[in-house]
Amino acid sequence: MMMKYRERRSYGRIDEILPPPDLLQDIKESFGRFIDQGISRAFADISPIEGHGKDGLLLELIDPYLGEPRNTEAECKDKDLTYSKPLRVTARLSQEGTVIQETELYIGDFPMMTSRGTLIINGSENALVNELTRSPGVYFTKEDKDKYKGHILPELGAWLEIILDTKRGSLQANIDRKGKVLATVLLKALGFDEKRIRAYYSFEVSP
Numbered sequence: 001m002m003m004k005y006r007e008r009r010s011y012g013r014i015d016e017i018l019p020p021p022d023l024l025q026d027i028k029e030s031f032g033r034f035i036d037q038g039i040s041r042a043f044a045d046i047s048p049i050e051g052h053g054k055d056g057l058l059l060e061l062i063d064p065y066l067g068e069p070r071n072t073e074a075e076c077k078d079k080d081l082t083y084s085k086p087l088r089v090t091a092r093l094s095q096e097g098t099v100i101q102e103t104e105l106y107i108g109d110f111p112m113m114t115s116r117g118t119l120i121i122n123g124s125e126n127a128l129v130n131e132l133t134r135s136p137g138v139y140f141t142k143e144d145k146d147k148y149k150g151h152i153l154p155e156l157g158a159w160l161e162i163i164l165d166t167k168r169g170s171l172q173a174n175i176d177r178k179g180k181v182l183a184t185v186l187l188k189a190l191g192f193d194e195k196r197i198r199a200y201y202s203f204e205v206s207p
């Protein structure tokens with residue numbers, strides 16, 4: 001009687017090695033979009049600037065562009081410099097539709113990203129890392145058994161944290177983690193007087 005052998009296959013070895021992904025691809029593409037579109041949009045958000053007087057002055061900031069880098073990457077590393085390009089924009093001053101003056105303004109040196117996806121700041125080369133941020137909304141968390149927190153995250157602006165400590169009987173507010181204040185202090189800063197606070201809340205109002 002002949003014995004039957006099972007066919008064994010090993011998947012422990014892979015003939016083709018996949019190339020490692022470019023982890024900085026998103027960073028480089030995002031920076032490229034900012035250079036190509038973001039700078040122009042930033043100036044478009046503030047331009048034109050209208051004068052408050054009756055003379056009808058209007059200031060336009062148009063056609064921003066980046067010049068050539070002042071130093072090479074190697075020179076910036078050796079001399080502790082920042083690898084950057086000069087940012088310039090055309091300023092056009094007009095009055096009631098008539099152009100009075102048009103000149104080129106130097107805004108400042110804009111740090112540039114290398115082909116490796118890094119920035120050279122004061123001679124030090126570093127890579128940017130994507131930061132995971134929470135979506136705007138309200139989040140509630142519980143710490144220990146006596147402390148509760150509510151986080152109000154706007155799309156733009158400062159974060160607001162409300163902290164309830166049932167053991168101490170306190171309700172505090174923290175804006176951008178700059179320091180805690182009593183919630184009543186925040187309410188008074190928002191225009192609530194003591195009478196209105198007492199009408200809605202049963203806790204003792206601190207002076």
